[in-house]
Amino acid sequence: xxxxxxxxxxxxxxxxxxxxxQDTDGNIILHCPQNxxxxxxxxxxxxxxxxxxxxxxxxxxxxxxxxxxxxxxPITEGDESFEVTMTATEMREGELETQDPSETQHKNSAxxxxxxxxxAVSQAWFTTKEDKDTLVNKGHKWKQGMWSKEEIxxxxxxxxxxxxxxxxxxxxxIIFEMPKEERKDFYRSIAWGLNRxxxxxxxxxxxxYDNRNHVGKYTxxxxxxxxxxxxxxxxxxxxxxxxxxxxxxxxxxxxxxxxDTCNTGKWTEDEERKLAEVVHELTxxxxxxxxxxxxxxxxxxxxxxxxxxxxxxxxxxxxxxxxQSGGTEWSKENDINxxxxxxxxxxxxxxxxxxxxxxxxxxxxxxPQWLRSKWWTIKRQVANHKELPFPFLLKxxxxxxxAPPSTKVVVVTSRSATASPSPVTALQIPVQIPVQIxxxxxxxxxxxxxxxxxxxxxxxxxxxxxxxPSFHLQPTGxxxxxxxxxxxxxxxxxxxxxxxxxxxxxxxxxxxxxxxILHSLTGDAExxxxxxxxxxxxxxxxxxxxxxxxxxxxxxxxxxxxxEQNDCGEEEHxxxxxxxxxxxxxxxxSCEVKETENSGIGGGAVLMxxxxxxxxxSNEDIGTDxxxxxxxxxxxxxxxxxxxxx
DNA sequence: TTGTTAGGTAAGGGTAATAACAGCAC
DNA sequence: AGTGCTGTTATTACCCTTACCTAACA
Numbered sequence: 001x002x003x004x005x006x007x008x009x010x011x012x013x014x015x016x017x018x019x020x021x022q023d024t025d026g027n028i029i030l031h032c033p034q035n036x037x038x039x040x041x042x043x044x045x046x047x048x049x050x051x052x053x054x055x056x057x058x059x060x061x062x063x064x065x066x067x068x069x070x071x072x073x074p075i076t077e078g079d080e081s082f083e084v085t086m087t088a089t090e091m092r093e094g095e096l097e098t099q100d101p102s103e104t105q106h107k108n109s110a111x112x113x114x115x116x117x118x119x120a121v122s123q124a125w126f127t128t129k130e131d132k133d134t135l136v137n138k139g140h141k142w143k144q145g146m147w148s149k150e151e152i153x154x155x156x157x158x159x160x161x162x163x164x165x166x167x168x169x170x171x172x173x174i175i176f177e178m179p180k181e182e183r184k185d186f187y188r189s190i191a192w193g194l195n196r197x198x199x200x201x202x203x204x205x206x207x208x209y210d211n212r213n214h215v216g217k218y219t220x221x222x223x224x225x226x227x228x229x230x231x232x233x234x235x236x237x238x239x240x241x242x243x244x245x246x247x248x249x250x251x252x253x254x255x256x257x258x259x260d261t262c263n264t265g266k267w268t269e270d271e272e273r274k275l276a277e278v279v280h281e282l283t284x285x286x287x288x289x290x291x292x293x294x295x296x297x298x299x300x301x302x303x304x305x306x307x308x309x310x311x312x313x314x315x316x317x318x319x320x321x322x323x324q325s326g327g328t329e330w331s332k333e334n335d336i337n338x339x340x341x342x343x344x345x346x347x348x349x350x351x352x353x354x355x356x357x358x359x360x361x362x363x364x365x366x367x368p369q370w371l372r373s374k375w376w377t378i379k380r381q382v383a384n385h386k387e388l389p390f391p392f393l394l395k396x397x398x399x400x401x402x403a404p405p406s407t408k409v410v411v412v413t414s415r416s417a418t419a420s421p422s423p424v425t426a427l428q429i430p431v432q433i434p435v436q437i438x439x440x441x442x443x444x445x446x447x448x449x450x451x452x453x454x455x456x457x458x459x460x461x462x463x464x465x466x467x468x469p470s471f472h473l474q475p476t477g478x479x480x481x482x483x484x485x486x487x488x489x490x491x492x493x494x495x496x497x498x499x500x501x502x503x504x505x506x507x508x509x510x511x512x513x514x515x516x517i518l519h520s521l522t523g524d525a526e527x528x529x530x531x532x533x534x535x536x537x538x539x540x541x542x543x544x545x546x547x548x549x550x551x552x553x554x555x556x557x558x559x560x561x562x563x564e565q566n567d568c569g570e571e572e573h574x575x576x577x578x579x580x581x582x583x584x585x586x587x588x589x590s591c592e593v594k595e596t597e598n599s600g601i602g603g604g605a606v607l608m609x610x611x612x613x614x615x616x617x618s619n620e621d622i623g624t625d626x627x628x629x630x631x632x633x634x635x636x637x638x639x640x641x642x643x644x645x646x
Numbered sequence: 647t648t649g650t651t652a653g654g655t656a657a658g659g660g661t662a663a664t665a666a667c668a669g670c671a672c
Numbered sequence: 673a674g675t676g677c678t679g680t681t682a683t684t685a686c687c688c689t690t691a692c693c694t695a696a697c698a
């Protein structure tokens with residue numbers, strides 16, 4: 001589909017009819033029906049209830065290159081409201097694309113037709129090398145490694161649909177109780193839309209629904225019993241597991257860690273020497289050689305005698321080999337280099353990174369496996385890294401890394417957040433979505449939008465919004481609270497709740513074009529100013545669900561009229577009172593942190609600092625003296641950069 | 647009897663979270 | 673010396689793939 005073509009339309013089906021109005025201040029207000037029968041309060045993430053479906057049942061072409069427009073349609077005469085629908089159009093060259101087929105399918109879970117190539121894999125039960133080679137030769141590719149959140153969402157949703165259609169309560173009934181012939185189509189059905197071999201899906205499902213899995217740490221008593229059972233039953237893991245109330249794989253794994261002769265704690269020099277000897281002997285290498293693969297750790301452990309295979313592997317790959325081959329220390333600059341090098345690989349998926357290649361010739365890298373864990377450490381600085389597609393995460397990290405050293409970085413934290421050593425940041429790189437909001441009614445009133453046919457945000461009837469990566473409204477951590485972000489990086493926090501008229505905010509501050517005032521409105525028109533922002537990274541804190549519950553129970557939260565909007569300041573962010581930031585438990589704070597190019601992917605990043613337990617950890621913190629002091633972002637990359645610049 | 651389907655088991659490499667430890671500054 | 677912070681190291685529950693096996697069925 002060419003950019004100029006009429007786009008195939010995909011309708012965003014929201015369970016709730018979401019509507020916009022505009023108030024006298026020009027704020028767009030999102031309406032959400034009160035009788036929300038679709039379990040707003042359920043545990044299921046709201047984004048899972050937002051689905052895309054093809055309006056006409058037509059395959060929306062290659063939706064991996066689609067961009068989405070939001071348009072509003074009239075709902076009721078005389079109502080200052082707008083129904084929001086989204087349409088998908090082809091993404092222009094150079095613009096963001098959605099990530100992988102499985103994710104696209106998830107978004108289009110009602111329309112998962114486009115995956116002939118995928119289904120060949122996900123519908124085939126193959127475990128042999130030959131089967132695999134055949135598929136590879138046919139040009140099929142599939143995902144390996146850890147399952148992403150998106151994949152798990154697809155799987156769960158497929159399972160839900162399957163059990164619902166058959167009136168079954170618990171999927172475990174099918175998995176563990178139903179005879180094979182009765183569940184004949186089960187695994188193939190739930191594998192639909194996943195780019196994984198059927199066998200991998202099968203394994204995953206078994207683990208997920210086996211309540212003897214994820215039991216947690218083994219007690220001393222269990223360990224003793226396990227030893228007894230092991231002597232009695234050998235490697236009959238199923239029997240041992242049954243006797244212990246653990247899954248077979250769990251007991252098998254636990255036994256691998258147990259060895260009568262196993263030492264714990266610090267390795268002695270003798271042990272290290274022995275380990276090196278054994279590894280080099282078994283691999284036919286010499287002292288000083290780098291050995292990171294092709295080692296049978298079970299054999300190594302046997303020969304070392306005093307350590308388990310895991311201990312040997314870990315010691316070798318994370319320390320000893322590097323030490324013996326003359327490795328250099330890992331500096332903070334290396335963190336930055338690592339992000340850059342990964343970006344230079346230009347891979348679509350994290351699983352495509354060749355860590356061996358990346359680690360090659362890098363003297364500070366202890367092993368490819370170790371390097372991967374370093375990357376993981378960096379990645380984990382971003383709280384919502386699991387939700388972010390790899391390219392977005394990487395781009396965001398790159399932006400952060402490449403920010404000018406002089407950039408002032410500020411993050412909002414709570415006073416009590418100091419109890420937590422390092423604030424967790426969440427990086428949100430939004431997908432750009434053109435949004436058009438059409439005005440329906442011309443009546444006066446709170447809208448103040450008079451006769452205009454189209455409500456425009458800033459300028460232009462077609463306003464670009466950035467929806468967050470998964471093409472949902474992105475929850476902020478407070479149930480019912482979401483972010484939309486404009487093309488100019490103005491945040492639009494949307495609040496969905498049982499309240500029929502809820503909140504929204506976001507207009508440029510009249511006092512400063514660099515500021516966006518974010519304030520939320522409740523039904524009684526009281527609102528709370530929260531913040532300012534600026535093109536570039538916005539760091540935001542949100543309250544937890546607990547906060548609203550606390551408020552409900554104790555009535556301690558206060559709201560503040562709009563006149564008392566309170567800018568956060570630019571560099572010296574003063575403390576804010578609790579009234580400034582609390583809005584019925586839905587609190588949003590953002591501060592300017594740095595300026596980035598407002599182009600390309602999302603134009604900038606939103607760093608989100610959820611402070612679920614820190615904001616109001618106890619009743620005494622909810623008093624009128626509750627303040628939200630601003631701290632310094634402790635993102636190591638940024639710190640490194642500042643240090644480096646020194 | 648043979649091939650296919652739909653699982654199923656065991657082994658082992660690996661990941662991710664966290665606990666324990668060590669070094670340092672105050 | 674005590675304390676708190678931070679980075680490193682060790683541990684371990686859990687994950688995933690691979691290779692091989694099996695029973696039912698066509």
